[in-house]
Amino acid sequence: MTRWIFFCLLLALPAWGAVGDPNERLADPAKEALAREIGRELRCLVCQNQSIEDSDAPLARDLRRLVRERVAAGEEPSAVIRFVHQRYGDFVLLRPPVTAATILLWATPFLALGGGIAVILLRRRRAMAEAAALSPEEVRRLAELDRGAA
């Protein structure tokens, strides 16, 4: 039995590691989950490919604390993100907003998909056109061959 308990604790270990300093966590698990969700949307400006939830940088810790304070005060997630966005600009958002500068980034999957579909349609149309077309010369020759076979 104790072995099973230890095994379960072992399985839960990564979850404990992921939440960082226990002192940072909010007492209310619902609010803590919300804060973590917000934090995962925000880029750590120091180690730039991590979210502030994943980063050990002091600035990320400060931002985590700031997010938790605002969530604890009952602020909406969008308002918390806006607060940080107003200070650090688009760069802080791990999901960049659609602007003139990022439109190509957002449009690329659709462009690639549209391009692929266009190529497929073009090729199919050509294949169909070639299959359908027999010139009068070919028709005559085909008839000749038919006669020869008979």
Place this chain on the structure above:
Amino acid sequence: MSDAAFPKRPRRWMLYAPVGLAAAAGVGFYAMLQGLRDGSYNPRGVPSVLLGRPAPDFTLPALEGVDLPALTAEDLRGPLPGPVLVNFWASWCAPCIIEHPQLMRLSREGVAVYGVNYKDRMAEAGAFLKRHGNPYRRLGRDEPGRTAIDWGVYGVPETYLLDRQGMIRWRWAGPITTDTLESELRPLLRRFA
């Protein structure tokens, strides 16, 4: 064969399109590399949202043991007698030591340099200024780092230039080297003088 019914359309563009696309990508990539080399393009740089805007509101206490007035947003509201530099620094920050002689030089030339001491121990900040000299006219202490977040600071040293109207005109993340001073900052100081 089927030429009579379906005249062959010139489809040469299909051959050239990928080549053209690759060429355009090559030109873009070259421009990017060039920008990386001369510093005009920095993919890790965080552009400041404060440019063209006044300093955010803040009130910072003075550093104890250093005989300098504290710093608040009120000190940065126009009209100002001249352009002002706001420098975020810390005694634990090595690039701040590289930058310090340039700040000292500006201060001797009469440029108003205001300091924000970021997440530092008071005694060590004071010792830093004693050892390297004090370029600051005013010095605020931001131990929790909240004012720095309001400014969008993401590392020290970081320096902002405000014009006489109190508008932020320039932000430099990283140390102000002699090169930065001559090629970037001096022309701006002349322009906003």
